[in-house]
Amino acid sequence: xxxxxxxxxxxxxAAIVLTMGAAAGAQEPLKLTIASEGAYPPFNTxxxxxKLEGFDIDIAKALCDEMKAECTFVAQDWDGAIPALQAGxxxxxxxxxxxxxxxxxxxxxxxxxxxxxxxxxAPKDTDIKGVTKExxxxxxxxxxxxxxxxxxxxxxxxxxxxxxxxxxxxxRLDLVNGRLDAVNDDSVTLTEWLKxxxxxxxxxxxxxxxxEAIHGxxxxxxxxxERPELVAKFxxxxxxxxxxxxxxxxxxxxxxxxxxxxxx
Amino acid sequence: xxxxxNTTAPAAETVLRPPALPHPWTxxxxxxxxxxxxxxxxxxxxxxxxxxSWRIDLFETYAPKYWSGLxxxxxxxxxxxxxxxxxxxxxxxxxxxxxxFWHAISTGxxxxxxxxxxxxxTFLIYYGLGSLRPQMQELGLWFFFRDAWNCAILAxxxxxxxxxxxxxxxxxxxxxxxxxxxxxxxxxxTRVTFWxxxxxxALIVALRPYGNELILLLKGSAIxxxxxxxxxxGETRRAYARTFxxxxxxxxxVIYFVMVELIRNLWNWIERRLTRHLVR
Numbered sequence: 001x002x003x004x005x006x007x008x009x010x011x012x013x014a015a016i017v018l019t020m021g022a023a024a025g026a027q028e029p030l031k032l033t034i035a036s037e038g039a040y041p042p043f044n045t046x047x048x049x050x051k052l053e054g055f056d057i058d059i060a061k062a063l064c065d066e067m068k069a070e071c072t073f074v075a076q077d078w079d080g081a082i083p084a085l086q087a088g089x090x091x092x093x094x095x096x097x098x099x100x101x102x103x104x105x106x107x108x109x110x111x112x113x114x115x116x117x118x119x120x121x122a123p124k125d126t127d128i129k130g131v132t133k134e135x136x137x138x139x140x141x142x143x144x145x146x147x148x149x150x151x152x153x154x155x156x157x158x159x160x161x162x163x164x165x166x167x168x169x170x171x172r173l174d175l176v177n178g179r180l181d182a183v184n185d186d187s188v189t190l191t192e193w194l195k196x197x198x199x200x201x202x203x204x205x206x207x208x209x210x211x212e213a214i215h216g217x218x219x220x221x222x223x224x225x226e227r228p229e230l231v232a233k234f235x236x237x238x239x240x241x242x243x244x245x246x247x248x249x250x251x252x253x254x255x256x257x258x259x260x261x262x263x264x
Numbered sequence: 265x266x267x268x269x270n271t272t273a274p275a276a277e278t279v280l281r282p283p284a285l286p287h288p289w290t291x292x293x294x295x296x297x298x299x300x301x302x303x304x305x306x307x308x309x310x311x312x313x314x315x316x317s318w319r320i321d322l323f324e325t326y327a328p329k330y331w332s333g334l335x336x337x338x339x340x341x342x343x344x345x346x347x348x349x350x351x352x353x354x355x356x357x358x359x360x361x362x363x364x365f366w367h368a369i370s371t372g373x374x375x376x377x378x379x380x381x382x383x384x385x386t387f388l389i390y391y392g393l394g395s396l397r398p399q400m401q402e403l404g405l406w407f408f409f410r411d412a413w414n415c416a417i418l419a420x421x422x423x424x425x426x427x428x429x430x431x432x433x434x435x436x437x438x439x440x441x442x443x444x445x446x447x448x449x450x451x452x453x454t455r456v457t458f459w460x461x462x463x464x465x466a467l468i469v470a471l472r473p474y475g476n477e478l479i480l481l482l483k484g485s486a487i488x489x490x491x492x493x494x495x496x497x498g499e500t501r502r503a504y505a506r507t508f509x510x511x512x513x514x515x516x517x518v519i520y521f522v523m524v525e526l527i528r529n530l531w532n533w534i535e536r537r538l539t540r541h542l543v544r
Contacts, residue, residue: 079501079504079505082508083508083510102506102507102508103508105508106508142492145501145502145505146501146502146504146505150505151506163412163492164492164498164502165490165492166489166490170391170490173391173394173395174391174394174492176395177394177395177397178397178410179394179410179412
C-alpha cells in the first residue's frame with residue numbers, strides 16, 4: 001500500500017503540488033474543492049448548464065457554511081472518484097458514497113449524512129414477486145458498476161445475470177426498453193425516477209434489508225486519510241446541521257421522510 | 265635502447281579509412297539519453313512496483329476473470345475485423361467507382377464512421393436503437409438488438425469497415441497505372457488484372473495500415489464495457505472497484521501491451537514473407 005502511494009505521488013507531479021498546496025493553505029480560511037458525480041438524482045445531478053445540484057450538493061453547501069469554508073464544486077466520474085481523491089484532485093467527495101469497509105481501506109469517511117434502504121424496481125407487468133434470490137432467479141438485473149448495490153447483487157442473486165452500467169442513466173434506459181427484468185439501487189433514487197415520464201414503465205418490487213457488511217451504515221463524505229482534521233470538521237458540521245434544523249430544511253425540500261435514518 | 269627498436273611498427277599495417285565522424289555531446293544527444301534514461305527508469309519502476317505489489321490472493325481471484333475478459337476482447341476484435349474486411353470490399357470498390365451514385369454512397373459511409381467516435385457509435389446502436397424497441401419489434405429486429413454482444417459486433421464491424429475500405433481504396437490507387445496498361449497490353453481481362461496483378465501489389469501496401477487498424481480496434485474495444493460486456497477492460501474495472509488497487513489497471517495495460525507486441529511481430533513476419541521477392 002505504501003509503495004502504491006509513493007508510486008502514485010511520484011507518477012503525478014501535479015498531485016504533489018496540490019497536496020502541498022492544500023497543506024500550506026491550512027492556516028488561511030479553509031478552501032475546499034468538493035466533487036460529486038452528477039448522475040444520481042435526486043441526490044446529485046447536473047443542470048443543463050453543467051452545475052451540480054441535488055440533496056448531496058445542498059448538504060455539502062450547508063456543511064461548508066457550517067465550517068465557514070469556501071467551497072468550489074467539480075463533477076467527477078464515479079469509477080475514478082477514489083483514485084482522484086487520493087491523488088488530491090479535490091478535498092472531499094460528496095456523492096451518496098456508502099461507507100464500506102472496502103472503501104475505508106482507501107479513504108476516510110465522515111459519519112453518515114443519510115441512510116436509505118436499497119430496493120428492486122421492475123416493469124409494472126413483471127412476474128417478480130419479491131427481492132429474494134429465488135424471486136429473481138433467471139432474471140437479468142441491472143446495476144451501476146462499482147457500487148454497494150452491484151456488490152450486493154453479485155453476491156446475492158447468483159442465479160441471475162447481473163449487468164453493470166457506468167451510471168444509473170444507462171441501466172434505466174435498458175430497463176425501459178426491456179433488456180433488463182429488474183434493477184437494484186437505492187430506494188430513494190429509484191422512487192424519484194419512477195415519478196418521471198421515463199420511469200412510468202416501472203414500479204418498486206420491494207425494499208432490500210441492508211446488509212451491514214455490504215451496504216455499510218449509510219452515505220458519508222469521503223476524505224483523504226491524511227486529513228483526519230478535515231474528517232473531524234465534517235463530523236462536527238454534520239452534527240451541527242442536524243441540531244440546528246438546516247438538515248431538516250434540506251431534507252424536506254426533497255423527501256417526505258427523514259433520509260438520515262436511525263440515530264446512532 | 266632496445267625499447268626504441270621495438271616501437272617501430274610496420275608501416276604496412278596502417279589501413280586507409282575515413283576519419284571517425286565527430287560525435288560530440290550535443291544538447292540534442294544529452295536530451296535523447298536523458299529521455300531514454302527516464303523511460304528506462306519508469307519501466308524498471310513499473311516492474312519493481314508490480315513485483316512488490318504481487319498478491320497471490322488477488323491473482324487467484326481475478327486471473328480467471330481477466331482471462332475470460334481477454335477472450336471476450338479477442339473474439340470481439342477477431343470477428344469484427346474479419347466481418348469489417350468483408351464489408352470494406354464493396355465500400356472500397358464503390359469508392360473507386362466512376363459512377364457518382366456509388367461513389368457518393370461510399371464517401372458518405374466513410375465520412376460518417378470515420379468522423380464520429382466509436383464510443384458514440386456503440387452507444388447509439390445499443391441505447392439509441394434500444395429506445396426504438398416497439399418499431400424494432402414490428403420489424404422483427406429486436407431479437408438481434410436486444411443482445412449487447414450483437415450490438416457491439418455490429419458497431420465495431422461498421423466502424424472498422426470504414427477504415428479498412430479507405431486503406432484498401434488507397435492501396436489499390438497506389439498501384440501505378442502502368443500495371444493496368446501492361447496487363448491490358450498482354451490482353452488480360454480487367455477482372456484477372458485486378459485479382460492477379462493489382463490486388464496482390466495493393467495488399468503489400470495495405471499490410472501496415474491493416475496492422476495499425478487491428479491494433480487501434482483492439483485498444484478501441486476497451487470501450488465496450490459501457491454496453492455491459494465484460495471485456496478485458498470491463499473485468500479490470502470490476503476488479504478495481506473491488507480492490508481499489510491500481511495494479512489491476514497496470515496488469516490490463518501490460519496485457520494490452522503484450523497483445524499489441526504480438527500483432528506487431530506477426531505483422532513483421534507476414535511482411536517479410538510477402539515481400540521476399542522484393543529483397544535484393
